[in-house]
Structures are given as C-alpha cells and as structure tokens.
Amino acid sequence: MSDSVYSIHRLKECHFSNEDLCNLTGLNKDQFLDLSSITEEHVRNTPVRSHITTLGIFMFKLKSGLSNKILSTLFDVSKSSIRRAVHTIRKVLVSELVPKYLGFQHISREEIIKSHTRSLSQSLLAENASQAIIVLDGTYIYIRKSTNFKFQRRSYSVHKGRPLVKPMVIVSTTGYFISVLGPYLVDSKNSDSGILNHAVRNNIEEIKNWAQPNDIFVVDRGFRDSLQVLEEMGIKAQMPKFMPKGAKQLTTMDANHSRLVTKVRWEVEASNARIKRWKYLDHVLPTNQVPYIGDYVRIICATCNKYLSPLNATKDLMDDTLVAERMRDKIQNVNHLQSYVQENELYKRNISKWQAVQEIDNFPSIDDFTLSLLTLGTYQMKLCQSYAQEYLDGDCDILVYKESKDLLRVRLQSRHVSSKSYFVWIQYDSDHVKAWYCQCKAGARTVGTCSHVAAVIWYLGTSRQQSDRYGVQDWTQYLDDAAEMPQPIDSSDSEDSIVEE
The missing domain is CATH 3.30.420.10 (Ribonuclease H-like superfamily/Ribonuclease H)
Known part of the structure; x- marks a missing residue:
C-alpha cells in the first residue's frame, strides 16, 4: 500500500493530528470524533470502510473538492463505494445535524x-x-x-x-x-x-x-x-x-x-x-x-x-465599544476640507498652486493603531502596500499647497480602471492628521477613510522609514505582452554579422 493510501486509511482509527485532520476535513480531532458520534448509529461498518472512514470520505470530499475517481485511489476503495459513502453521510447529516x-x-x-x-x-x-x-x-x-x-x-x-x-x-x-x-x-x-x-x-x-x-x-x-x-x-x-x-x-x-x-x-x-x-x-x-x-x-x-x-472584528486593533463611539461621533461631521478644495478649485490640474517636494519632514508618525483610528477598519489598511507600491512605480508626485504648507495633494491610480485616477488631499500638522478628502465615490466621508487616503497616510507616516518595496510582486516580467513594440534592428550590426558569417 502506498504512503498516501496508508495515510488516508489512518482515518479508520483517526490517528491524525489536529492540524492534519483540519487540513483534510476542516475539523480538528475532537470535532471530527464528535461529528462521527452523530453518524455512528446510522452508518454501518463494512469490510472496506468503518463509519469513521465513511465520514472522513465525505468531509474530505467537501474540503478538498477532489473527484470520486481520485478519492477511490486515495482510499483504496471503488468509485461506487465512494458514491455510497457520500450519499449515506449526506442523508444522515441533513436529518440529524442540520435541523439542530x-x-x-x-x-x-x-x-x-x-x-x-x-x-x-x-x-x-x-x-x-x-x-x-x-x-x-x-x-x-x-x-x-x-x-x-x-x-x-x-x-x-x-x-x-x-x-x-x-x-x-x-x-x-x-x-x-x-x-x-x-x-x-x-x-x-x-x-x-x-x-x-x-x-x-x-x-x-x-x-x-x-x-x-x-x-x-x-x-x-x-x-x-x-x-x-x-x-x-x-x-x-x-x-x-x-x-x-x-x-x-x-x-x-x-x-x-x-x-x-x-x-x-x-x-x-x-x-x-x-x-x-x-x-x-x-x-x-x-x-x-x-x-x-x-x-x-x-x-x-x-x-x-x-x-x-x-x-469578529477584534483584528481591527480596537474593541467594539471604541469603534462604535468614534463612528457615532463622526457621523454628523461635515467634510470642511472638501468644501475648501471645491471653493478654491484645488481639484484642477493647474500646477501653479502646488509645489512638488521630495520629502515631507513634518508629517506625523503613524503606527498601526493610530491608522486604525483613522480608517475604522482593516480593509483599507490591507490595500495600503499595493497602492503605495504603484505610487512608487508610477509618475506621481507629492504636491504641497503653496498658500498653506499643511495641505498636500497626491494623485493615485485607480486599481480597477487604467484610465482613471483620483486626487487625494490631506491636511495635517506635526502631531496628527486633521482632515482628508478623495475624489473617489466614498472619498468625502468623515467616518473612517477610503483606501486611497489610508494609503497616502500610511506611506507618509509609516512606510517611508521602513522600505522602498513592500513585498508586492509584479509578475508582468514573466509574461509576454502583445502590446509591446518590437525593438528596432540596427542595420549596421546586421550587415556586419552577415559579412562575418
């Protein structure tokens, strides 16, 4: 018997570790044995498979998505036996587990x-x-x-x-x-x-x-x-x-x-x-x-x-009480920065009001908890690295408003549409971020920030001191591109090579 078949057959005695059984069935050992106690009275043991193996076949099929043909090889039983096992356990669980x-x-x-x-x-x-x-x-x-x-x-x-x-x-x-x-x-x-x-x-x-x-x-x-x-x-x-x-x-x-x-x-x-x-x-x-x-x-x-x-959302780095309190406090807030941008027409691409800078020395330092207080969620934080990497790879600049050095503007490429980009405005002082506004659909909100605003704050307040790369791999180099223009052939080199030959 092969190692793989022997390994699968250990389900008969359930000798798998918790981790291995979780990988195979989605349940740890105690959970799997408890589930088997529900099916035990309704599934008979046969010479080729015990009731535990029958349950294991069913859960392994759901967890892995493998075909009956492959399962028959792994469990060393016929395809018809696999079908009967799946059919039997399905009916038992529908009648004994689901209603409860x-x-x-x-x-x-x-x-x-x-x-x-x-x-x-x-x-x-x-x-x-x-x-x-x-x-x-x-x-x-x-x-x-x-x-x-x-x-x-x-x-x-x-x-x-x-x-x-x-x-x-x-x-x-x-x-x-x-x-x-x-x-x-x-x-x-x-x-x-x-x-x-x-x-x-x-x-x-x-x-x-x-x-x-x-x-x-x-x-x-x-x-x-x-x-x-x-x-x-x-x-x-x-x-x-x-x-x-x-x-x-x-x-x-x-x-x-x-x-x-x-x-x-x-x-x-x-x-x-x-x-x-x-x-x-x-x-x-x-x-x-x-x-x-x-x-x-x-x-x-x-x-x-x-x-x-x-x-649960405990991964937000904040408990529910703090998150709810901050969201309720901000629900009625007006986005004054949005009004300022629109009144002064700072959304226009005219560069005369802005000055490109290489470094923002007085931008506040932002750790993960502080950023979570601004975003009020983890989804925006997960996208920060990807947006920051595309910013570094692109031709975008950090622009500071000439009339107010505490206001900056950054253009970010949309992650969905190549022809679309958004301006992001952030107002700040040396201690904290005071206001933000983005041109995206949800960019005017004051309850949390959109992903574009979060990415700019994260880049300026956290990542610049860490690395220029963020583990965001561009796989383009491994694929051919039909839109790439052919390289011009140097005729002189070509003629020389012909002569030499």
Whole structure:
C-alpha cells in the first residue's frame, strides 16, 4: 500500500493530528470524533470502510473538492463505494445535524439577540437592545452548462457571465448562520429582492413569525425592491445609499451612513467566504449535483455553527465599544476640507498652486493603531502596500499647497480602471492628521477613510522609514505582452554579422 493510501486509511482509527485532520476535513480531532458520534448509529461498518472512514470520505470530499475517481485511489476503495459513502453521510447529516444547528426553527430570536449579536452593530444601527439584527446576502455556487436549454437560460447569470445557482444566506452579526434559503435560479425573477419577497410572502421557515416589528435587516443595494415588503412587516432595512443620478460622488452624509452599514454587513461576506473554504462548493459542479447543492451548503453551515468560533472584528486593533463611539461621533461631521478644495478649485490640474517636494519632514508618525483610528477598519489598511507600491512605480508626485504648507495633494491610480485616477488631499500638522478628502465615490466621508487616503497616510507616516518595496510582486516580467513594440534592428550590426558569417 502506498504512503498516501496508508495515510488516508489512518482515518479508520483517526490517528491524525489536529492540524492534519483540519487540513483534510476542516475539523480538528475532537470535532471530527464528535461529528462521527452523530453518524455512528446510522452508518454501518463494512469490510472496506468503518463509519469513521465513511465520514472522513465525505468531509474530505467537501474540503478538498477532489473527484470520486481520485478519492477511490486515495482510499483504496471503488468509485461506487465512494458514491455510497457520500450519499449515506449526506442523508444522515441533513436529518440529524442540520435541523439542530440551522434554520429559523433551531434558534429563537431572543437567543440571537443575547448570544449572537455584536455590541458594535447594536451601537451603530439599533435604537434599543430588544431589536434583532440579521444580515442577508446571496452566495454563488457555479455549475456546468446544462444541455436542457430552459434550465440553461434560467441558471445563467448575466451579472457573472456563467451558469450558477444562488443560495440566500442569513447570518447574525457575529457570522452565525441563522438559515440558508434555496438554492434559487438566477434569472431576472430570482434577484436578491425577488428571493426575499418570495420568502416573506410564503412565510418560508415561518420567517414572519420569527422576525418582529422594528427588527433590522441589513442588506445591500440588490434588495432595493424588497423595501416595501419589509416595511409592511415593520422591519427596518439598513442599506448603503445610492448615488444620485448624474453625481460622481456620494455626499458626506450618505457616505457616512453607508460606512455604518458596510461595517455591520461584512459578516455575511466573511460567512460566504467561510463556506467556500470547503473547496467542493468553490469548484464548478456538474449539473447532476444540482439536487444536492442545498444539502451540502446547509451541512457546512450547520457544521460551522456547531464547531467554529464566531467571526469578529477584534483584528481591527480596537474593541467594539471604541469603534462604535468614534463612528457615532463622526457621523454628523461635515467634510470642511472638501468644501475648501471645491471653493478654491484645488481639484484642477493647474500646477501653479502646488509645489512638488521630495520629502515631507513634518508629517506625523503613524503606527498601526493610530491608522486604525483613522480608517475604522482593516480593509483599507490591507490595500495600503499595493497602492503605495504603484505610487512608487508610477509618475506621481507629492504636491504641497503653496498658500498653506499643511495641505498636500497626491494623485493615485485607480486599481480597477487604467484610465482613471483620483486626487487625494490631506491636511495635517506635526502631531496628527486633521482632515482628508478623495475624489473617489466614498472619498468625502468623515467616518473612517477610503483606501486611497489610508494609503497616502500610511506611506507618509509609516512606510517611508521602513522600505522602498513592500513585498508586492509584479509578475508582468514573466509574461509576454502583445502590446509591446518590437525593438528596432540596427542595420549596421546586421550587415556586419552577415559579412562575418
């Protein structure tokens, strides 16, 4: 028997270390054995595989996304045995695990408020502690193109440009999975709004009985057509603001409100990413797996609820109380720097008002905690190195306003569109950053900063003293470029070489 087969067969006695078992199944040893106790009574041992091996095959398939053909080689059993193992465990977990750890019926609204609601979300969005806050969003499971043309049309996402199905994920503000609806088709009748309206009007999982008036549903702009339905239930919908028609930038108030919503709504995005850690659901699935996709998603969500720790934002370097306090204090602030820039037409590219400098000697020193106080989040901080590296590689200058030496302007390239760049203005003194403004869509907000502002502050206040490179590798040199012009041939050299030959 090969080493790989022998290693896999150790699942029979579960002799893996916690780390190895986590890599294979997504669960540590204690968690895996606990899950096996749920399936033990319903899965019989056979001469080729024990009930632990059967569970291991199922979890390993979900975690790795490997085909049954490869699994049959690794586990040294036939493909039909692999199929039976997956089928058996799927049915057992759907009946024994999922109802206890997923669905509106498995947990009360009061328990969600008490044990699965972050104080940050209550401070930012709720008026009192009796309101339940849940976050909704669809996630995508990609499938192959079907030979049934009707199904092919209804499962094709114009937005993604590929066929898929869409489960609707509902989580608490700690990332606890409350329920998964669907999966649904993805044609025009099955938008996020259409799915939520369908769930409410049909009272799926008795959602209308579970949610109470004044509860808060945090959603994205794709749910805009559900606002009336939620209002009829007495539910308060929290959604990022829309940009007015013809406008290029959100107002400061709208940008600030949107930041409060996205600060709470990130949990559903992180929860969807947690689902895709089981690579089977991150792959393109054959159409014959469509009947079972909902079961797989629910099994993974129930497993996460039972065994994985809640999502939280302690990595922000600040606790929820401090973050909420700072965000509430800044929500009504006016961006005076924006007004100053517009009144003095400092957005024009005229260089006469600005002076290029090589160094900013009096810019305040900024550590990670101080930067987090300005950004009020980690997402902007994660992009600082990439923006700073593109700035160093480009032709941008740091410009200081001639009439006020405490104001600087930097042009940053958009990371999405090659033809677009943004001006960033920062007002400062030797002790701290006083104000900021950026031309991007969210750049006028005072609750935190956009990524462009954060990158400039990070570069001037932290990184210049550390390194000129930030570990951001440009892989262009390893690829051919069809747009590259051919090098001119020196005719004299060519003729000489011919003569010599």
